[in-house]
Amino acid sequence: MGLTLENFLPYRMARLTEALSAEIRPVYKDAFGLNRPEWRVLAALADLGPSTATALGAHSAQHKTKVSRAVRALELRRWIRRETVMTDRRSEIISMTDTGQHAYCDLVAPMRERETRILDRIAPEDRAALNRALSALEAATGVSEG
Amino acid sequence: MGLTLENFLPYRMARLTEALSAEIRPVYKDAFGLNRPEWRVLAALADLGPSTATALGAHSAQHKTKVSRAVRALELRRWIRRETVMTDRRSEIISMTDTGQHAYCDLVAPMRERETRILDRIAPEDRAALNRALSALEAATGVSEG
DNA sequence: GCGATTTGGTTGCATACGTGACTATTGATT
DNA sequence: AATCAATAGTCACGTATGCAACCAAATCGC
Numbered sequence: 001m002g003l004t005l006e007n008f009l010p011y012r013m014a015r016l017t018e019a020l021s022a023e024i025r026p027v028y029k030d031a032f033g034l035n036r037p038e039w040r041v042l043a044a045l046a047d048l049g050p051s052t053a054t055a056l057g058a059h060s061a062q063h064k065t066k067v068s069r070a071v072r073a074l075e076l077r078r079w080i081r082r083e084t085v086m087t088d089r090r091s092e093i094i095s096m097t098d099t100g101q102h103a104y105c106d107l108v109a110p111m112r113e114r115e116t117r118i119l120d121r122i123a124p125e126d127r128a129a130l131n132r133a134l135s136a137l138e139a140a141t142g143v144s145e146g
Numbered sequence: 147m148g149l150t151l152e153n154f155l156p157y158r159m160a161r162l163t164e165a166l167s168a169e170i171r172p173v174y175k176d177a178f179g180l181n182r183p184e185w186r187v188l189a190a191l192a193d194l195g196p197s198t199a200t201a202l203g204a205h206s207a208q209h210k211t212k213v214s215r216a217v218r219a220l221e222l223r224r225w226i227r228r229e230t231v232m233t234d235r236r237s238e239i240i241s242m243t244d245t246g247q248h249a250y251c252d253l254v255a256p257m258r259e260r261e262t263r264i265l266d267r268i269a270p271e272d273r274a275a276l277n278r279a280l281s282a283l284e285a286a287t288g289v290s291e292g
Numbered sequence: 293g294c295g296a297t298t299t300g301g302t303t304g305c306a307t308a309c310g311t312g313a314c315t316a317t318t319g320a321t322t
Numbered sequence: 323a324a325t326c327a328a329t330a331g332t333c334a335c336g337t338a339t340g341c342a343a344c345c346a347a348a349t350c351g352c
Contacts, residue, residue: 002192003254005206006290009261010166011186012280015207017163019287020156035308040157046148054330060151061161063310068332090317090330108149115155118286126282133279134158136272140264141165144152181338200300209340214302236300236347 023118027110032103037062037070042096042104045080050095061143079103169264173256178249183208183216185253188242191226192250196241207289225249 005011021036028039040060045051048059057067071094074080079100082092096104119127138144151157167182174185186206191197194205203213217240220226225246228238242250265273284290 001251001254003189003257005186005189005193008189008257009265010163010170011189011207012284013159013163013166015289016280016283016287017156017159018207019289020159023287024156037308040151043149043151043154043157047151052330061157061164064331065310065333066308069308072332088318088330092331105147108147111149111154118283119155121286122282126278129275130279130282132272133276134162136268136276137162137264138158140267141162141169143161143165183338198300210301211303211340212338215338218302234300234348238301 020118024111024114027114028107031110032107035070035073037066038073039107041067041070041074042079042100042107045094045096045100046104046108050093052091052093054091056094074100166264170257170260173260174253177256178253181216181219183212184219187213187216187220188225188246188250188253191240191242191246192254196239198237198239200237202240220246 025036028034028036032039034042040062041056044056044060048055051059053064053067053071056062056071057064060067062070071080071082075082077100078097080094080096082094084092122130171182174180174182180188186208187202190202190206194201197205199210199213199217202208202217203210206213208216217226217228221228223246224243226240226242228240230238268276
């Protein structure tokens with residue numbers, strides 16, 4: 001009659017996400033002084049190249065206020081710069097500075113390493129199941145069309 | 147050289163979790179006026195029967211401050227009650243009231259339904275992969291031992 | 293027994309977050 | 323050209339959160 005939290009999909013996912021997050025957070029937070037929105041904006045910027053705040057938000061699945069605050073923080077740090085584009089003066093193109101590029105490189109390696117550290121504890125067949133499952137869930141929830 | 151956010155496990159998980167959460171939140175939040183910690187404490191209580199706040203926190207993967215505030219809120223609502231146990235006057239046994247039981251029953255059905263709505267969009271073999279993947283990840287991150 | 297440590301639970305504070313309102317600019321309708 | 327709607331981004335406000343400090347009760351070490 002109950003729900004059995006342990007088997008409830010949203011709960012399982014939330015708990016795992018929290019565990020993964022706790023694994024990587026020390027890297028961007030303690031070692032680099034970033035918060036999650038800032039880390040994500042940086043990663044999105046590296047993925048996309050110079051882009052608008054809206055595009056960064058779409059690519060990193062974040063609300064525009066989070067992006068706005070993250071961009072301001074990263075700009076104060078001189079890791080990114082922005083310039084308003086003359087053809088549409090509402091939007092601004094955001095790009096990484098050399099300092100930002102450098103910091104991002106230093107950041108990626110340990111981040112990857114933490115991810116690998118977890119994946120290495122999973123059997124190869126289970127890793128395949130994981131990828132398959134995530135793709136299926138992404139399709140089922142429509143997150144990738146965003 | 148970059149990370150490709152789309153393929154980075156913690157990001158994929160976080161994004162999916164957010165989507166699942168958005169699917170079920172309307173049920174406990176809009177329809178019942180609960181927040182997530184409160185919903186989880188209630189579900190944990192249903193799973194475990196009368197228990198201490200510490201046990202509820204362990205079962206629902208929540209920090210003790212979250213549990214503390216959730217318990218107070220649910221108590222004010224008269225959905226749960228607590229009584230200090232005489233053998234150890236630090237801890238208190240929390241249990242559901244009849245009102246709480248009733249509310250929880252009304253809550254479970256639509257919650258399940260939302261979960262099913264998502265799972266139904268996934269092919270059976272992919273659902274199997276999902277369960278396998280989650281179990282593997284749970285083992286790899288050690289979340290279930292907590 | 294008595295101080296030191298641990299455990300159950302609460303509180304205060306500083307920060308993070310989501311929502312909605314707001315400004316400014318552009319595009320669509322007529 | 324005037325109006326209306328949509329878009330880019332920021333801001334303000336109330337709430338949620340995590341952390342550290344805290345209190346009270348129980349347990350350990352000797």
